Amino acid sequence: DTEVTQTPKHLVMGMTNKKSLKCEQHMGHRAMYWYKQKAKKPPELMFVYSYEKLSINESVPSRFSPECPNSSLLNLHLHALQPEDSALYLCASSPLLGPAVSSYEQYFGPGTRLTVT
Amino acid sequence: AQKITQTQPGMFVQEKEAVTLDCTYDTSDPSYGLFWYKQPSSGEMIFLIYQGSYDQQNATEGRYSLNFQKARKSANLVISASQLGDSAMYFCAMRPPGGKLIFGQGTELSVKP
Numbered sequence: 001d002t003e004v005t006q007t008p009k010h011l012v013m014g015m016t017n018k019k020s021l022k023c024e025q026h027m028g029h030r031a032m033y034w035y036k037q038k039a040k041k042p043p044e045l046m047f048v049y050s051y052e053k054l055s056i057n058e059s060v061p062s063r064f065s066p067e068c069p070n071s072s073l074l075n076l077h078l079h080a081l082q083p084e085d086s087a088l089y090l091c092a093s094s095p096l097l098g099p100a101v102s103s104y105e106q107y108f109g110p111g112t113r114l115t116v117t
Numbered sequence: 118a119q120k121i122t123q124t125q126p127g128m129f130v131q132e133k134e135a136v137t138l139d140c141t142y143d144t145s146d147p148s149y150g151l152f153w154y155k156q157p158s159s160g161e162m163i164f165l166i167y168q169g170s171y172d173q174q175n176a177t178e179g180r181y182s183l184n185f186q187k188a189r190k191s192a193n194l195v196i197s198a199s200q201l202g203d204s205a206m207y208f209c210a211m212r213p214p215g216g217k218l219i220f221g222q223g224t225e226l227s228v229k230p
Binding site: 040041042043045048056088090092106107108109113 | 150152154159160161162163164167206208215217218220221222223225
């Protein structure tokens, strides 16, 4: 099973709302990722968790707040977003994150299409 | 600097024909992985094929094969017998050891009936 699930599939929120995106994998992977993707562009890395600890934050604004409650779950909490934050948000996982694992492909979820009004 | 270049923003192919999507990369690391992902309009990034920098043979997965030319730093994707369902965005990506996945700009493939 190489499935990564994401909920919700679509989300429309106002600039004053608070919402959360959820991601789940049951492959025993210890690295999980959040990406932001604009239409017709490659994904941009936002955060990486390794063994449930934040490993990489790509200078993402604080209105995006990641959380990894356990090894299977990854959340992205959203607050006071701007219209330019509208995008497809992809979650991914890989077995590990480390120097000897260049072969470990990332498995992506179907994404959440976020629209900020 | 590590970089992936896909020079074809869009391509058309006739159904049942083969098509090659170009990808060149730049890295000074001797060890790296090369990947191709397919992204249909639904949004999901689907892993297609992987090639390690030390692999002697070109990777193949069903109708997908990766034409790996290490000296030229190219990793082209070949799709044989194109199907209508192959219409999608295709991303080439590279991962150095312990590093982040670096994506190219993508190629939008349209398969004509």
